[in-house]
Amino acid sequence: MFVLCAVTTIALQQSVADTSPFRALPLPAATRVRSSGGAPGPEYWQQEASYTIRASLDTASSLLTGTETIHYVNHSPDALPFVWVQVEQNIFSKQSVTYQLNQPPLHFAGGAVFDFTGKGFIGGITIDRFAAGAQDLVRTVYGTMMRVELPTPLAPGSAIDFDVAWHFPVPPYGGGRMGRVGNRLYEIGQWYPRLVVYDDVNGWNPLPYIGAGEFYLEYGDYDVTLTLPAGYLVAATGTVQNPTDVWSPAMRQRLEQAQAAAERVQIVTKAEATANGARSTAGTKTWHLTATNVRDFAWAASPDFRWDASGWNGIRINTFYRPTAAPWEEANRMARFTIQHFSETWGLYPWPHATTVEGLIEGMEYPMLTFVPAIEKREDQFWVLMHEFGHQWFPMMVGSDERRYPWMDEGFNTFIDYGAAEGYFKGTAYGDTVRRELLTAFGVSAVPGQEQPLITKPVEQRDLAWGAYQKPALMLTVLRDQVLGRETFERAMREYVQRWKFKHPQPADFFRTLANVSGRDLDWFWREWVYTTARLDQAVDSARAVGGDSTYVFLANRGSMVLPVTLQLRYADGTSDTRMLPVEMWYLGDRFTARLATPKPVVGVVVDPTASLPDVNRGNNRWGK
Numbered sequence: 001m002f003v004l005c006a007v008t009t010i011a012l013q014q015s016v017a018d019t020s021p022f023r024a025l026p027l028p029a030a031t032r033v034r035s036s037g038g039a040p041g042p043e044y045w046q047q048e049a050s051y052t053i054r055a056s057l058d059t060a061s062s063l064l065t066g067t068e069t070i071h072y073v074n075h076s077p078d079a080l081p082f083v084w085v086q087v088e089q090n091i092f093s094k095q096s097v098t099y100q101l102n103q104p105p106l107h108f109a110g111g112a113v114f115d116f117t118g119k120g121f122i123g124g125i126t127i128d129r130f131a132a133g134a135q136d137l138v139r140t141v142y143g144t145m146m147r148v149e150l151p152t153p154l155a156p157g158s159a160i161d162f163d164v165a166w167h168f169p170v171p172p173y174g175g176g177r178m179g180r181v182g183n184r185l186y187e188i189g190q191w192y193p194r195l196v197v198y199d200d201v202n203g204w205n206p207l208p209y210i211g212a213g214e215f216y217l218e219y220g221d222y223d224v225t226l227t228l229p230a231g232y233l234v235a236a237t238g239t240v241q242n243p244t245d246v247w248s249p250a251m252r253q254r255l256e257q258a259q260a261a262a263e264r265v266q267i268v269t270k271a272e273a274t275a276n277g278a279r280s281t282a283g284t285k286t287w288h289l290t291a292t293n294v295r296d297f298a299w300a301a302s303p304d305f306r307w308d309a310s311g312w313n314g315i316r317i318n319t320f321y322r323p324t325a326a327p328w329e330e331a332n333r334m335a336r337f338t339i340q341h342f343s344e345t346w347g348l349y350p351w352p353h354a355t356t357v358e359g360l361i362e363g364m365e366y367p368m369l370t371f372v373p374a375i376e377k378r379e380d381q382f383w384v385l386m387h388e389f390g391h392q393w394f395p396m397m398v399g400s401d402e403r404r405y406p407w408m409d410e411g412f413n414t415f416i417d418y419g420a421a422e423g424y425f426k427g428t429a430y431g432d433t434v435r436r437e438l439l440t441a442f443g444v445s446a447v448p449g450q451e452q453p454l455i456t457k458p459v460e461q462r463d464l465a466w467g468a469y470q471k472p473a474l475m476l477t478v479l480r481d482q483v484l485g486r487e488t489f490e491r492a493m494r495e496y497v498q499r500w501k502f503k504h505p506q507p508a509d510f511f512r513t514l515a516n517v518s519g520r521d522l523d524w525f526w527r528e529w530v531y532t533t534a535r536l537d538q539a540v541d542s543a544r545a546v547g548g549d550s551t552y553v554f555l556a557n558r559g560s561m562v563l564p565v566t567l568q569l570r571y572a573d574g575t576s577d578t579r580m581l582p583v584e585m586w587y588l589g590d591r592f593t594a595r596l597a598t599p600k601p602v603v604g605v606v607v608d609p610t611a612s613l614p615d616v617n618r619g620n621n622r623w624g625k
């Protein structure tokens with residue numbers, strides 16, 4: 001949005017605007033909070049929200065009831081007379097934008113369907129109490145957001161404890177992200193009232209939860225107890241604090257064994273899971289869990305779970321699934337490979353366990369915990385399981401604003417996913433060609449006049465699979481392979497992860513970090529890929545020999561996107577070689593004569609010979625033989 005404003009400003013100031021593709025990107029000015037090099041500045045701050053939650057689930061009515069203390073610390077320089085609180089269960093209430101608009105579900109390639117309407121289910125959260133210091137606070141609910149008036153403004157540097165009580169019916173179907181299968185499987189996210197992010201860029205961020213746009217969350221610590229029927233097994237964010245109450249001696253002994261195991265140890269076997277599911281166990285059991293420095297907390301429970309576990313580098317890898325989920329026999333190996341691959345490539349996984357649960361949710365991520373369906377095709381099963389774990393890096397570690405910038409979350413994740421799929425399926429046709437999907441998707445989705453820039457908010461995107469997932473993955477692949485080179489690119493991405501781990505980066509922080517670490521001006525690249533729908537059309541017009549040892553190759557840039565050019569020179573004797581020209585070739589305009597030393601007569605020239613670029617017209621990429 002600020003691109004448009006900046007263009008207007010320039011137009012008012014001078015009669016001729018700079019239209020060069022290499023002109024500076026009008027980023028917001030660097031501050032003491034966000035530095036010009038892209039790192040958090042010396043006065044970087046973010047709010048802290050820590051939660052103590054006591055919840056119990058009545059499986060007869062599927063009613064979840066909880067009390068909660070929110071410890072909120074105001075690290076901002078501003079006094080806050082009120083706070084905004086997310087009440088996301090209200091997506092199922094009649095007051096939500098989602099209910100009122102009743103939009104058709106989001107369909108993704110591969111058949112995944114995300115229906116956020118609840119398919120007619122009407123629910124929503126009831127706030128029984130929202131108090132501070134024994135005083136009930138005045139509140140106004142706007143669908144999925146709630147404004148709460150404070151008794152006195154919360155001064156900079158001070159903290160407040162909110163005392164909250166609530167209950168809601170768990171939807172029979174997941175609204176895309178959470179829900180239940182009868183009373184046999186519960187997958188619970190977006191369940192407790194929590195603070196909206198207050199930051200230095202937007203102040204409060206109470207954009208409604210509609211469905212397509214995900215979350216922007218504060219970091220904090222969690223202390224959670226969950227009371228459930230005694231026969232249910234729980235998988236959750238956090239570490240179990242009362243193992244002897246909730247796990248049998250045999251399970252604890254197997255878990256011990258799993259901690260360093262490269263292959264799965266069956267903590268609950270298929271036979272045991274089937275027997276557990278058939279047994280009715282009286283009474284309840286309370287699970288006590290804690291988690292440090294996370295931006296959310298989710299959990300799942302069922303009497304039917306099988307449980308496999310292994311270990312990598314001190315991290316326990318857990319897979320929970322129902323006995324009917326046959327493809328999940330391999331899931332633990334997939335999960336372990338994934339956590340190791342992402343850790344070694346982008347930065348070490350920071351929490352004690354990585355857990356995934358099979359169930360009704362098509363794919364959703366929470367810190368340390370993901371929800372994934374059983375999928376028959378092995379490659380697709382790996383993809384979804386691995387993708388949800390990729391979110392442990394983006395946005396669980398690097399806590400970007402998903403509600404505005406899905407390309408920094410889904411997009412960065414999809415990019416790293418291709419590396420993981422290439423690794424797991426290395427040497428197979430799928431593993432060696434999977435990344436080509438990105439160019440195929442470009443052909444289908446990058447339709448002039450319909451395509452929207454990546455910077456578009458997710459709820460305004462008509463083709464979210466392209467704009468939030470595939471195009472950003474293609475963008476980073478092009479940046480890595482065609483512009484920066486693998487080593488420089490990976491170094492810059494790792495630095496971005498380290499700088500912004502457990503923090504809130506904005507797009508400018510990412511752009512500045514990549515420029516700062518690589519030493520390259522990339523404003524042109526981000527303008528093309530993020531702020532516009534520029535199209536690439538590189539062409540070779542002709543070539544001619546000069547003297548006995550050189551060739552002039554006449555090149556043109558006919559599209560609105562600039563990129564470096566890779567040329568294949570073909571010689572009369574049937575041999576060829578490849579030359580790469582840096583993007584600076586286009587500084588003086590859209591024509592360039594490459595003066596190349598050539599040992600033999602050139603009879604043919606091919607631009608982008610490996611067809612790695614989204615060139616919209618390949619018909620002009622070839623001259624001669």
Ligand SMILES: [Zn+2]
Pocket residue numbers: 387388391410413
């Ligand atoms: Zn995702």
